[in-house]
Every structure is written in structure tokens, then in C-alpha cells.
Amino acid sequence: MQFNVTPYAKRNAIAFCGIGLLSLVLLMFIHLVLEQVPTGITVIFGATAFIFMLLGVGKLIEPPVSLVITPDQIRYLHRRGSWEISWDNIIRYDVPRLSRILDLEDAPFLGFRLYNVDEVLNSISPRLASALLFEQRQLLTMALRHERPDQNDYSQYFDIPNQYVSPSGTVYKGLIASFGLRMEQMRDLLGYDLYVSATALDREVYEFKAHLQKLQASRNEATDATPD
Known part of the structure; x- marks a missing residue:
């Protein structure tokens, strides 16, 4: 019998990307309605969008399964490779x-x-x-x-x-x-x-x-x- 572990952190990937995209949309909206936008607002919204998009994409590219557990072994999966140990x-x-x-x-x-x-x-x-x-x-x-x-x-x-x-x-x-x-x-x-x-x-x-x-x-x- 095999048990696959889906990492909890991966579930937040879409939410992180959504927050990043929303911050970017808000920044664009502010630039449309205001003739002059304070530099601080641009920096804050821009940095927020970048950080959340980066975190979201980082979670999305991780394998959907982090651990595969069978009666014989435990296998750890990572985007850079894997390791395995026997029980x-x-x-x-x-x-x-x-x-x-x-x-x-x-x-x-x-x-x-x-x-x-x-x-x-x-x-x-x-x-x-x-x-x-x-x-x-x-x-x-x-x-x-x-x-x-x-x-x-x-x-x-x-x-x-x-x-x-x-x-x-x-x-x-x-x-x-x-x-x-x-x-x-x-x-x-x-x-x-x-x-x-x-x-x-x-x-x-x-x-x-x-x-x-x-x-x-x-x-x-x-x-x-x-x-x-």
C-alpha cells in the first residue's frame, strides 16, 4: 500500500500568486487615477507583488507529492531530486x-x-x-x-x-x-x-x-x- 504526502505549503501557492497579482493590479489602478503617485506607494505595492509572486511560483514548481511512503521505503521528492530510505x-x-x-x-x-x-x-x-x-x-x-x-x-x-x-x-x-x-x-x-x-x-x-x-x-x- 502506498501513501503519498501532498505538502501543506503547496496549497498556499495560488493564494500567494493571487495576492501578488492583486497588489500589481492595485498599483496599476493607482497610477491610472492619480497624476503623481508617491514613490513610497510604488515601492511598497511593487515589492509586495514581487515577493508574493516569487513565493507563489516557488511553491507551484515544487513536486505535487513530497513523500511517497510504501511498506518498503520512504522516498522524499524535491524539485532538485530525491532520496530514499528503507524502513x-x-x-x-x-x-x-x-x-x-x-x-x-x-x-x-x-x-x-x-x-x-x-x-x-x-x-x-x-x-x-x-x-x-x-x-x-x-x-x-x-x-x-x-x-x-x-x-x-x-x-x-x-x-x-x-x-x-x-x-x-x-x-x-x-x-x-x-x-x-x-x-x-x-x-x-x-x-x-x-x-x-x-x-x-x-x-x-x-x-x-x-x-x-x-x-x-x-x-x-x-x-x-x-x-x-
Whole structure:
């Protein structure tokens, strides 16, 4: 049985484009009815139209499905490529939590801790590795600020490695090496190797985790019921 996840963020694409288009129409109307339009109004409406249209188009070009979940694996889909992990490779998954003085703060991601990172590194494309390194840079910054507050030099977390050697001894180079090192760093900081943004999910992240647990339980029951 296959379960497809349509990202909640994609549902706002038409609304964002509509707001951008409406701002542009209003700006044109103002220029038609007024002989002289203050520069500030033009800048405000023009910037609003540009930002919302950009956000809307960005959401529209994302794949209609962000995750494909089957009894065998979980596959993540992005406009730059995909990665996949088998259920048997997952140690655990949860919402990463950041230390905040006497409290904990949830990060807007679902994290996966894996037995074997090579499965991801062998399936991810350099284009997707590059995109995720950029998109998750803020998560790394948050993790360093909360988990390593006394560390003065963070340069090691942003350096580009010549190569990355996985725990299995496999050597990776280029963008895959950078992504492999980032996975290792994030496991050390937050306890998980792989992260899916909450914007790629179809429901609140804790609800999605609960739903994923039900899918996993159904998968395990089906596997146990299968005769050898």
C-alpha cells in the first residue's frame, strides 16, 4: 500500500500568486487615477507583488507529492531530486528538540536517525544535496546556538571537506561529501541524520509523526503475517 504526502505549503501557492497579482493590479489602478503617485506607494505595492509572486511560483514548481511512503521505503521528492530510505534502516524518528536554558524548543522538522547513512548518500543527487545544505543552514545555525553556546569558533561546521568517509568506510567527494559531513554534524548536535521540513508535510509535524507510526505498525503487522 502506498501513501503519498501532498505538502501543506503547496496549497498556499495560488493564494500567494493571487495576492501578488492583486497588489500589481492595485498599483496599476493607482497610477491610472492619480497624476503623481508617491514613490513610497510604488515601492511598497511593487515589492509586495514581487515577493508574493516569487513565493507563489516557488511553491507551484515544487513536486505535487513530497513523500511517497510504501511498506518498503520512504522516498522524499524535491524539485532538485530525491532520496530514499528503507524502513529497516530507520532507528527512530521524531521532532528534534533544541535546548533553551531550562526548556526545550521544537525544531520545525521531522528527523530520522539511521543505521546506515550510505543508503542516503548513494541515492541523493548532488543538486539535491546542494539544495538541502542551503535550506537546512538555518537549522544548523539554530542547533549550534542552542547546543554549543560556549563554542567560539563554528567554522568547522561550514568548511567544505575534500572528502567524507562514512562509518562503513566508503569515501565520498564533492557535494555528497559535504552532505555526508552535515549528516554527521547534525546527528552529533540534535541526534538525527536526515531531516524533512515541516513545510513538506500535509499536517502538523507531531500529527504526521503519529500517522507515520501507524503506517509503520501496519507495515510491521503485514510483514509478521507473511509466511516465510
